[in-house]
Amino acid sequence: MSAPVRQESLSSAPGRRGVGSLYAGNARSVMLRGWEATRSTNWLVILSGLFEPVFYLLALGVGLGALVGRVTTTTGEQVSYAAFIAPALLAVAAMNGAVYDSTWNVFFKMRFARLYEGMLSTSLGPLDVATGEILLALARGALYAIGFLIVMQVLGLNLSWWALLALPAVLMIAFGFASVGMAVTSYMKTFQQMDWITFLMLPMFLFSATFYPLSVYPEWIQHVIQALPLWHGVEIVRALTTGAVDVGILWHGLYYAVMIVLGLVFTTRRLRVLFLD
């Protein structure tokens, strides 16, 4: 009990007072914890997330695609049905992984396991916890994305070298959803409220130009869908894997940048209220 392990590394705080009480620069340890926990408990959930989009792709893209034939993208390209829905499924996989990690997982840890209470009585600040959890969701998103991109490559659905950039794009999408998801979750008090998240996600998944072009809708519905985050994600990834890249992609990127920042700000603020009140 005598080993002098006292650490002095944090004593450089005075310069960053405001942030100093929120962030100790150690989000890594929160990610590490998540990795340890996943290793021992959650393997099945991870695997199912990996296979789900592949099943959709095989059933709809390859199976149904044989009946549908070719589809025209927003930018006017003619592509096979499988190549049309594959990027959308990739974006959806990123969204689902990120949302699961940042909502249900976080909700449980916050309300029942009192995990964050424990974390926040160490030198970690709420921003460490928020960033760590979100980065962990991203790591999982990256795993899904790489797996799915490999499947796409094998099936010949990556039509351009731009497809390589789909990986960072998917991470950005996951980041956006994880960040907002965690912020929203931090306001949730009951399981019923949590169910609303699932309730909202399903239609977004089905209608965001995932399985057919947006042009089938009347104009006002198109506007509604264009306001939702998933549509922007689908557009980015589809542009990259089909190789029809234009400046518009930057706007979609901006949408996600705003999501990320707003999500982080609200999550940090909320964690502070909840655990450091």
Place this chain on the structure above:
Amino acid sequence: MPEPVIVARDLVKTYGELSAVDGISFEVAAGESFGLLGPNGAGKSTTMRMVGAVSTRTSGELSILGLDPDGSGPEIRSQLGVVPQADNLDTELRVRENLLVYGRYFGLPRRQVAARADELLAFAQLEDKGKAKVDALSGGMKRRLTIARALINDPRILLLDEPTTGLDPQARHVLWDRLFRLKEQGTTLLLTRHYMDEAEQLCDRLVVVDKGVIMAEGTPAELIRRYSTREVLEVRFGSDRNAAVAEQLHGIGERVEVLPDRILVYTDSGEADLVRITEAGLRPVTSLVRRSSLEDVFLRLTGRSLIE
């Protein structure tokens, strides 16, 4: 006296209308063990949370290791060990992993944490449970693990909120023994209790808190001398007769206190008073002479018993 490591002055914490802590002042010197004694809802845990830099004070001054928790939360917490009233172990991790991961939250290097974790498992007598799941531990083992975890960063101050809750007498004994050792090594201890047993010997100084304010402060011996007599005679006449009998005890002892299940006679010689009571023709069902404790101090100060 060495430099104080905790200084609280007029510390206040309100939740809406309620003042959970209503102007508490105290100082704790380095190496001292300091107790907060009080009944449920007195504001002990709230005070602990403010000292632990996880709750922001409403007003007053607070300095922990010379730092203000408002601006230096992480820096203060890096030097504290916290045992919360309710365990919040990481149930998704195994026992040893709990220590390893917690150490990493403090930014400590992996190798150092690993060595420390093994020492602490031995300290908490959990060596053979390292690979067990947390949920498979008994309540007492969980408590010991929580305490071991609080020591992973070799804290300068250890905050213990009701550390012996849920422990059987033997586990409690082991725990007090461990705390004594830490104290000997110079760790500052701040602990809360709602009843006082071995804590009486562990605390150098304590405050009695009720309804968010301090009722008295001193060493256990001082408090007992000031607020109680040397001995206490406990007599039981059966719950329906206690009140009636108490009427007839005037003039016996310095003070008589009637509780629902027994009568307490505060006196300097319990045996002599017991003789007087029996000579008066009153036959108690049971009788017991004991030394005054902090329990009696508390009863005197608040008119209420600590153990409900």
